[in-house]
Amino acid sequence: MSIDHAQLPGRVPALMDIFASPTIRAYSRAMGIIAIGVGIGCILFFLLLPTLIVLPMSLSETDYIEFPPQGLTLKWYSAYFNDPDWMTATWFSLKIALATTATATVVGTMAALAIVRGSLPFRSTLQALALGPMIVPHIILGVALYLSFTPLQLTGSFYGFLVAHTVLAVPYVIITVTASLQRFDPTLELAALNCGANRLQAFFLVVLPNIVPGVAAAAVFAFLASFDEATVAFFISDIGGKSIGRKMFEDIDFNLTPVIAAVSTVLVATSLLLMGTLHLMNRKSRS
Numbered sequence: 001m002s003i004d005h006a007q008l009p010g011r012v013p014a015l016m017d018i019f020a021s022p023t024i025r026a027y028s029r030a031m032g033i034i035a036i037g038v039g040i041g042c043i044l045f046f047l048l049l050p051t052l053i054v055l056p057m058s059l060s061e062t063d064y065i066e067f068p069p070q071g072l073t074l075k076w077y078s079a080y081f082n083d084p085d086w087m088t089a090t091w092f093s094l095k096i097a098l099a100t101t102a103t104a105t106v107v108g109t110m111a112a113l114a115i116v117r118g119s120l121p122f123r124s125t126l127q128a129l130a131l132g133p134m135i136v137p138h139i140i141l142g143v144a145l146y147l148s149f150t151p152l153q154l155t156g157s158f159y160g161f162l163v164a165h166t167v168l169a170v171p172y173v174i175i176t177v178t179a180s181l182q183r184f185d186p187t188l189e190l191a192a193l194n195c196g197a198n199r200l201q202a203f204f205l206v207v208l209p210n211i212v213p214g215v216a217a218a219a220v221f222a223f224l225a226s227f228d229e230a231t232v233a234f235f236i237s238d239i240g241g242k243s244i245g246r247k248m249f250e251d252i253d254f255n256l257t258p259v260i261a262a263v264s265t266v267l268v269a270t271s272l273l274l275m276g277t278l279h280l281m282n283r284k285s286r287s
Contacts, residue, residue, distance in 0.1 A: 108173025156238030180214025
C-alpha cells in the first residue's frame with residue numbers, strides 16, 4: 001500500500017478540523033472531568049479507609065484487634081461505657097471541651113473583630129502570632145506547656161487543660177469568624193451607629209446575628225480541637241486528670257483490645273454528628 005505524500009498537506013487540516021469540532025471537544029472535556037473525579041475519589045477513599053476500618057474492628061468478637069473481624073458483637077461498646085476509668089476520662093475531656101468552646105469562641109471572636117475592624121499597628125504580625133499554634137507542631141507545644149505548667153502545679157488540672165486547649169482552639173475560631181466578618185457588609189454596622197447605637201449594641205444587634213453561622217462553625221471546630229486532642233494532653237496529663245486521648249495512648253501500650261476501636265468509633269460519630277448539625281443549621285439560616 002503506497003502513501004500519496006502529495007495529499008498529506010490536505011489531510012492534516014481535515015484531521016485538525018475533526019479534533020476541533022464541538023462534539024470532540026465536549027467529549028474530551030467530559031473525559032477529563034471524569035478522570036479528575038476518579039482521581040479525587042481515589043485520594044479521598046485512601047484517606048478515609050483507616051477510619052472506615054475502625055468500625056468493623058470495634059465489632060469483633062476476639063479479644064484483640066484484627067481485620068476482618070471474627071463475628072460481630074457490641075460487647076466492646078458495653079465495656080467502654082461500663083468502665084469507670086474510661087468514663088472518668090471521657091467526662092473529663094467533655095468538660096474541658098465545653099469550657100474550651102466557650103472560652104475560645106469569645107476570645108477568638110474578639111480577636112477576629114480586632115483584626116478585621118480594628119486599625120492596629122502590625123496587624124498582619126499579630127494575626128500571624130494568633131495563628132501560630134496551628135503552625136507549631138503540637139509536640140513542641142506539649143513540651144513547652146509541660147515545662148510552664150509543672151512549676152505552677154497545673155499539670156493534670158482542669159484549668160491547665162483549659163488554658164492549653166484554648167491556645168490550640170483559638171486559631172480555628174479566628175480563621176472562621178474572620179471569613180464571616182469579611183463577607184459581612186460593614187455599611188449595616190455604620191447604619192446602626194448612625195441611628196444612635198453604640199459599638200456594643202451595633203455588634204450584638206446587627207453584626208452578631210449576621211455572622212452567627214460562622215461563630216457556630218468556629219465553636220464546633222473549637223470543641224473538636226479540644227475533645228479529641230491527644231498530643232498536648234499526653235504531656236500535661238497526670239494520674240489526677242487524664243483526658244480520653246491520654247487514656248487511649250495508655251491502652252494502646254498496655255491493653256490493646258477492640259475497646260480502643262470502639263472509643264475511636266464514638267469519637268468519629270461525635271464529630272460527624274456535630275458537623276452534620278452545623279450543616280443543617282447553615283442550610284436553615286440560608287433558607
